[in-house]
Amino acid sequence: MTKKITIEPVTRVEGHGKVTIHLDENANIVQSRLHIVEFRGFERFVQGRPYWEAPVLVQRLCGICPVSHHLAAAKALDVIVGAGTGNGLTPTGEKMRRLMHYGQTFQSHALHFFHLASPDLLLGIDADPAIRNVIGVILNFKDLAVQGVMMRKFGQEIIRATAGKKIHGTGAIPGGINKNLSLAERDEFLYGADPLNIDKMIEWAQASVDLFKAYHKDHSDMIDNFAKFPSNHLSIVREDGAMDLYHGVLRAIDTNGKKILHDVDYQDYLEYIGEEVRTWSYMKFPYLREFGKKDGWYTVGPLARLNTCDFIPTPLAQKECEIFKAYTHGKPNNMSMHMHWARLIELLHSAEMMKELLNDPDIMGDDLVTKGTKQKEGVGVIEAPRGTLFHHYRINDNDQIDMANLIVSTTNNNQPMNNAVRMVAEKMMTGHKEITEPMMNAVEVAIRAYDPCLSCATHALGKMPLEIALYDKNNILIDKKRS
Amino acid sequence: MSEKIKFTIDGKECIAKKGQYILEAALENGIYIPFLCNMKGVKPAGSCRLCNVKINGRNMTACTTPVAAGMEVESEIPELQELRLSIIEMLFVEGNHFCPSCEKSGNCELQALAYKFQMLVPRFPYEFPIKEVDASSPKLYIDRNRCIKCKRCIRNIKDENGKSYFAFYKRAHDVEICLDKELAATMSDELAQKAMDTCPVGAILRKEKGFDQPIGTRKFDKQAIGTDIISVVENINMEVKE
Numbered sequence: 082m083t084k085k086i087t088i089e090p091v092t093r094v095e096g097h098g099k100v101t102i103h104l105d106e107n108a109n110i111v112q113s114r115l116h117i118v119e120f121r122g123f124e125r126f127v128q129g130r131p132y133w134e135a136p137v138l139v140q141r142l143c144g145i146c147p148v149s150h151h152l153a154a155a156k157a158l159d160v161i162v163g164a165g166t167g168n169g170l171t172p173t174g175e176k177m178r179r180l181m182h183y184g185q186t187f188q189s190h191a192l193h194f195f196h197l198a199s200p201d202l203l204l205g206i207d208a209d210p211a212i213r214n215v216i217g218v219i220l221n222f223k224d225l226a227v228q229g230v231m232m233r234k235f236g237q238e239i240i241r242a243t244a245g246k247k248i249h250g251t252g253a254i255p256g257g258i259n260k261n262l263s264l265a266e267r268d269e270f271l272y273g274a275d276p277l278n279i280d281k282m283i284e285w286a287q288a289s290v291d292l293f294k295a296y297h298k299d300h301s302d303m304i305d306n307f308a309k310f311p312s313n314h315l316s317i318v319r320e321d322g323a324m325d326l327y328h329g330v331l332r333a334i335d336t337n338g339k340k341i342l343h344d345v346d347y348q349d350y351l352e353y354i355g356e357e358v359r360t361w362s363y364m365k366f367p368y369l370r371e372f373g374k375k376d377g378w379y380t381v382g383p384l385a386r387l388n389t390c391d392f393i394p395t396p397l398a399q400k401e402c403e404i405f406k407a408y409t410h411g412k413p414n415n416m417s418m419h420m421h422w423a424r425l426i427e428l429l430h431s432a433e434m435m436k437e438l439l440n441d442p443d444i445m446g447d448d449l450v451t452k453g454t455k456q457k458e459g460v461g462v463i464e465a466p467r468g469t470l471f472h473h474y475r476i477n478d479n480d481q482i483d484m485a486n487l488i489v490s491t492t493n494n495n496q497p498m499n500n501a502v503r504m505v506a507e508k509m510m511t512g513h514k515e516i517t518e519p520m521m522n523a524v525e526v527a528i529r530a531y532d533p534c535l536s537c538a539t540h541a542l543g544k545m546p547l548e549i550a551l552y553d554k555n556n557i558l559i560d561k562k563r564s
Numbered sequence: 565m566s567e568k569i570k571f572t573i574d575g576k577e578c579i580a581k582k583g584q585y586i587l588e589a590a591l592e593n594g595i596y597i598p599f600l601c602n603m604k605g606v607k608p609a610g611s612c613r614l615c616n617v618k619i620n621g622r623n624m625t626a627c628t629t630p631v632a633a634g635m636e637v638e639s640e641i642p643e644l645q646e647l648r649l650s651i652i653e654m655l656f657v658e659g660n661h662f663c664p665s666c667e668k669s670g671n672c673e674l675q676a677l678a679y680k681f682q683m684l685v686p687r688f689p690y691e692f693p694i695k696e697v698d699a700s701s702p703k704l705y706i707d708r709n710r711c712i713k714c715k716r717c718i719r720n721i722k723d724e725n726g727k728s729y730f731a732f733y734k735r736a737h738d739v740e741i742c743l744d745k746e747l748a749a750t751m752s753d754e755l756a757q758k759a760m761d762t763c764p765v766g767a768i769l770r771k772e773k774g775f776d777q778p779i780g781t782r783k784f785d786k787q788a789i790g791t792d793i794i795s796v797v798e799n800i801n802m803e804v805k806e
């Protein structure tokens with residue numbers, strides 16, 4: 082007899098995921114799957130809308146990283162209005178957008194680390210879920226919790242100053258930006274009273290990398306071996322191989338570090354990337370065409386970006402990047418929990434980038450928009466906090482969108498997240514016929530390392546709501562438990 | 565000098581030119597009566613009913629009722645404010661208004677009124693009507709999802725022979741705004757802009773112009789609707805010939 086165990090969150094906003102695990106009569110795992118139900122109506126929803134609405138419309142599809150959608154759509158429309166494929170904007174247009182993006186990455190990574198990941202790390206994966214949450218962190222590590230809140234606030238203020246609003250702004254428009262930064266705004270970010278100034282942010286970001294490294298030293302067995310599996314890695318990189326979260330060429334490497342996608346123009350992404358539909362999931366499975374559905378899947382996000390880039394173009398983050406790369410002797414790092422490490426290095430890089438941009442007078446320039454010969458189709462790609470994000474639009478003769486295709490970060494990470502869950506399930510559940518609290522925690526921690534765009538990955542206030550249901554091979558519910 | 569007459573709005577003494585409509589006279593006296601379909605310089609239509617006032621216990625539209633000497637007009641009374649709110653709510657449920665991605669947001673009179681009346685959730689069920697957009701003309705994008713059928717465009721956007729660029733077609737509940745294709749083909753940028761400015765909502769938009777003006781810096785972001793009315797009538801007693 083095969084038993085099916087379902088772990089399903091009961092409350093959700095953006096979408097939801099559930100884990101089903103099939104056991105045979107000896108409690109061996111025969112199959113495990115992570116099911117993600119996502120809002121898929123969006124590509125239809127924008128059809129017929131005027132193209133210039135897209136950057137404002139699409140960010141509504143996600144309450145977690147609206148700025149990434151806003152910018153990816155704007156980049157695709159830059160192509161449509163003839164402003165080039167990423168470097169055709171005016172210096173003010175491009176730099177304001179970059180500042181917006183690094184502000185967003187900074188606040189998102191800060192949120193993820195302090196609110197979502199730190200409870201697992203600081204309080205222990207095995208800790209009682211009743212205290213293993215951000216409240217537990219606040220009670221036990223007050224200074225750190227305050228830093229998390231302040232870093233997030235700083236990033237949000239950067240977004241407000243560049244996009245017009247903290248969430249769902251309208252700053253990026255096809256061909257550029259609709260505002261510059263005033264001198265007063267700039268000075269506030271550069272020299273504001275402690276702690277809300279950029280130097281303090283850099284200091285705290287550095288401290289959080291150090292915190293992770295110290296934790297890693299004491300817990301290397303868990304951090305290194307939890308959900309570790311070989312993978313390809315994909316991201317955009319600057320043309321010279323530097324990390325660039327806003328614009329670049331598409332690069333992928335295999336698990337040995339060999340380049341398998343050679344810094345190509347993302348306008349042609351469809352030539353290189355396919356999307357497989359599997360009957361049991363609403364979410365597609367992207368893969369590199371050259372390597373087929375079975376072997377072509379890849380990981381995106383902080384870990385992938387640290388692996389694909391040759392260096393990070395800011396000094397403090399570069400130093401940390403060298404340490405990170407040395408840990409695996411220059412080979413790609415395939416340890417899921419190192420995602421947190423990579424994320425914090427990017428947190429530091431984002432802070433340094435914001436400082437560089439704030440000190441650049443172009444940010445206060447008046448030349449905001451470029452336009453050229455109109456095109457019918459455009460692709461915009463950006464490294465969202467959770468990984469590579471693709472937006473692709475085509476317009477008709479009346480300026481209406483008649484085709485939209487999106488590949489979001491969580492979709493790109495569909496296969497690796499499935500793998501992580503399977504590894505954890507095999508390790509924790511083989512030989513058991515019952516789900517225990519530590520098993521559920523472990524699955525939760527594995528999913529959370531990827532920071533997917535799921536409300537179920539959030540346990541900011543209280544424990545992640547999970548439901549476990551046990552089915553026999555005929556899909557009859559034989560047991561049910563909620564955490 | 566045309567003949568002046570005295571009347572009151574909510575007990576406040578006002579003066580008007582003889583034959584002037586209540587709404588227009590109210591504005592000149594520094595009193596705001598909410599409206600959507602009315603427009604300065606354009607013949608009133610009385611179609612939105614927002615400017616309903618009470619005269620001798622009867623509801624009348626202020627935009628189409630001329631002032632009479634000694635008239636006592638009630639406007640900001642709970643009963644009428646409630647009626648106005650219900651009209652605003654009705655306009656929202658009859659269309660598909662998705663403000664966050666609407667170019668008119670912040671410059672939209674309907675949205676501004678919803679804020680003024682602190683509309684939260686409409687009391688009526690959403691109709692989610694299926695509306696076509698018309699993007700076929702070179703200068704304008706017509707989004708019928710947001711049209712409140714105020715006819716401002718029909719009355720205000722005309723060619724040199726007085727022919728309207730816009731017209732209604734279909735009937736009653738199904739009535740839809742449409743743009744004359746032939747006329748629209750030669751529309752100037754200025755007239756296209758005038759059409760967009762004429763529309764109180766985001767139903768007439770200029771093509772390829774979106775979100776150039778940052779949110780937070782728009783008309784009603786800065787000042788609530790109706791608060792910019794300045795009285796042009798300075799001294800009532802001096803101006804009125806009894």
Ligand code: SF4
Binds near residue numbers: 660667672710
């Ligand atoms: S027309 Fe006005 S009320 Fe309707 S969606 Fe646009 S801003 Fe909102």
Ligand code: SF4
Binds near residue numbers: 715764
């Ligand atoms: S298009 Fe605008 S101006 Fe014309 S009737 Fe509709 S809402 Fe009124």
